[in-house]
Amino acid sequence: MSTPFGVDLGNDNTVIACARNRGIDIIVNEVSNRSTPSLIGFGPRNRFIGESGKNQQTSNLKNSVDNLKRILGLNFNDPDFEVEKKYFSVPLVENKDGGISAKVRFLGEQQEFTSTQLAAMYINKIKDITFKETKGNITDICLSVPTWYTEKQRRAASDACRIAGLNPVRIVNEITAAAVGYGVFKANDLPEDEPKKVAFVDIGHSSYQVSIAAVKKGELKILGSAYDKHFGGRDFDYAIAEHFANEFKTKYKIDVHENPKAFYRVLTAAEKLKKVLSANTQAPFNIESLMNDIDVSSSLTREELEEYVQPLLERVHIPIETALKEAGLKAEEIDSIEVIGGCTRVPSLKAKLTEIFGKQLSFTLNQDEAIARGNAFICATHSPTVRVRPFKFEDFNPYTVSYFWDKQEEDEDHLEVFPRGGSFPSTKIITLFRKGDFDVEARYTKKEELPVGTEPIVAKWQLKGVVPSEGETSIAAKLKLRNDPSGFYTIEAAYTVEEKLVKELVEQEGEQDEDAEPEYREVKKLVKKNDLQIVQSTAALDEGVRQQMIEKENSLVMEDKLVADTEERKNALEEYIYELRGKLEEQYKDFASPEEKEKLTGMLAKAEDWLYDDGYDSTKAKYIARYEELASIGNIIRGRYLAKEEEKKQAYRQKQEAAQAKAMAEKMAAAREASKSGDSKKETSGDNDGDVDMD
Structure with missing residues (x-):
């Protein structure tokens, strides 16, 4: 799912x-x-x-x-x-x-x-x-x-x-x-x-x-x-950044526009200052070693910010x-x-x-x-x-789109189908009379509505399989045009229709004899003849190009994962070297022989030197191999330590269990004593009550 x-x-x-x-x-x-x-x-x-x-x-x-x-x-x-x-x-x-x-x-x-x-x-x-x-x-x-x-x-x-x-x-x-x-x-x-x-x-x-x-x-x-x-917000950031860039030219004799990193740092600080001024009337502006080892400092008030962004506010x-x-x-x-x-x-x-x-x-x-x-x-x-x-x-259609075709039997060669201001998703069906296969093209038709520089062509379609009926020079083709939920302009379906005589039931008025035969009449109706093949050409990537990009992205993902895994293995090796060296002097000192300590200490030093020299930029497999080489001895010593720790835990648990059993026995004995004492008192108390009742 x-x-x-x-x-x-x-x-x-x-x-x-x-x-x-x-x-x-x-x-x-x-x-x-x-x-x-x-x-x-x-x-x-x-x-x-x-x-x-x-x-x-x-x-x-x-x-x-x-x-x-x-x-x-x-x-x-x-x-x-x-x-x-x-x-x-x-x-x-x-x-x-x-x-x-x-x-x-x-x-x-x-x-x-x-x-x-x-x-x-x-x-x-x-x-x-x-x-x-x-x-x-x-x-x-x-x-x-x-x-x-x-x-x-x-x-x-x-x-x-x-x-x-x-x-x-x-x-x-x-x-x-x-x-x-x-x-x-x-x-x-x-x-x-x-x-x-x-x-x-x-x-x-x-x-x-x-x-x-x-x-x-x-x-x-x-x-x-x-x-x-x-x-947007970035325009406010730039207005602030440009103000300080001009100020620093005079105040510190530096031009941050000459250094992209310096200007980026000013821009980043400008964004933070803008946020501070949303809740405060004044804010400081400080950047250490901005450019040429020069520290800069200034401040800005909310009123000054409003002055710099006035062209936007207007x-x-x-x-x-x-x-x-x-x-x-x-x-x-x-x-x-x-x-x-x-x-x-x-x-x-x-x-x-x-x-x-x-x-x-x-x-x-x-x-x-x-x-x-x-x-x-x-x-x-x-x-x-x-x-x-x-x-x-329903959404608002921002641009007028018309569909165009070559004139054959029609008086017009286009139709405005989806006007600006209309709602979408939306479907329209048009009928064209065609002599054979034909092309259709969707275009933006009102330049004034469009962002400057927008290409007018939206999409093109080839419609194939048009065959006029026998004895006819053309046939009616119905096109289902759609502005779909994603805002794409498409031809969702296309088919030809022809006029045929069909039988239609005649509805009788008044009471009818149940045994009477129903009456039919022949009428001419447009009925679907066959679906047309639609070959579209849109702004979407060709399937082959898209597939190449999918394969490229997948390979980059695998490379990123390999680098991440390699870095993880490198960090694990570095951490293990320092951890094992420290534990040899502390937890593990009584569980390794002098020979083992000497050998392992040498291996750790060698691995550390390699890690910061030839192995600084090595492969995942080599980091794993180095780790396993150290762990082959380190794990033996660790095993001894863990076995001893387990013995201690077991002894402690046995001691706790013995103490609990003893405490429980003493508690039960005390309860029995209390019970005997209670029974004795109850018998004496019962005799006295009897004597009183008899009186």
Whole structure:
């Protein structure tokens, strides 16, 4: 049985939730944190993913890749990439498919990994964390993505899951997942008839999203959505970092922009300072040996921070107004404003949101975990073995999509099928009159709705097997077009129909004679003739390419495991050397002959010298061999010690048992004496009573 789990792939940190124990649990990682850093570090022998990657990011800056979801499925020549480049310390290059790859030094050579491979590496780590925590079968995942993701980016997210060995049952918009969680877990507070109008605001590490939803018990519909792709916590961090970078130029005569590690340390300190200023009006800023052995110190007030981020605060109203317009509502018609995302802890941002909506904000959802919880519930709804309460939800289609074909019998060569603002999942059936096999193409048809630089082509299909009926030049072909639950545009089914005479029962009016024969009439009806073969070409990876990436990821996992096992064996050998040497002088000193001590001490010294010289970077097998060589003698001495200890324990147990038996015998003897004494007193007492009665 697969354990349903949901993943909120954050730009800075990722949260995992799992449906189990009749509820939704947040999964903690190997160091018991409820979120895991979203980055991958590449080293000389292995990868460092999540916590281990974060721990060595400063020393391995040029080989550490973060901001994973900002480049997933993005083209190298996309205008957005020009904005994103400054957030990366690793070189990013264009790959053969026009996408983005990270160029790192790994296993002693320069290697390139596509954005999809990088996301897959990280998701595989998340799967491993979940498996170790739940001990369950981890195969199904619900992954959330930003609202603005195009078909190509959503396909890349799906491919990343598959490369990691997971089945993406649904790719869902992040803020929609949070809204689903609200609808499910706050069900007792929701109306059953007239829906509640709720604004969901999510301002995270790198982006700002707003959705307006109509929510009632067991049902949710997203009425409007909007976003600002370049508005988040990292923009606040950069504003603070740039302020101090300019200050240090004057104050200390150093330019941290010339040293990537120095600027990264300023950026890290800026993030911490931002968090301190959320609860305090002033905070110090100190970094030791920042650059050229210079210690720097300064401070910042909350008012100064608000001044530096004023350009950001002036944009807060735009997504809200756009989402309200899409929903056909005004701010005063909103019943509740649910706020999530780490950046919403900034006081000036909360004040601005309150001012725009004209009412108090609500923080009933967990700001960091709401999306992951919603994802886990959605994944559970797809599980055949997990029972969940019924909940229906429809999302908001952000981009208009039309389907195109070559004109044959039709007057038009395209049809707008899924307009912006429509709900999905959604299905439409169209009929085309075809003379033979034909092609269909889905395109984004309103450029103004799209992120700048988005390719218009969504997908292409070849439909084969079209054969007109005898004597006809064309035949009707019905196409079932679908914007599916993951937001993918597909042709779900296609078949030809032909007109045939069929017999139809004639319904008689009034009373009928039971013995009368039923009457039929012949009518012309369209009936299915045959299914068409659908050959699709989407933004998803070709099966062969995906399989190569799966094999590559599996081999890297095995290499990482070998390195981890080798390091574990090395540490075990080092620990055994020091432990055995210490015990020879203490616990084991009476259990080894002088010859054995001399021989073993020499072997320990030799093993230690080897460990810190030729054996410093050796193989797992050699560490095991050295350990077993020492243990062959050490275990004999240890066996003698343990045998003596067991003798002592046995003697102690026998002594305790004898003492307990003696105490029990004495207790029983005392009880017998007390019983005899009691009987004697009772007899005397009985005679006196008799004498009294007789009187």
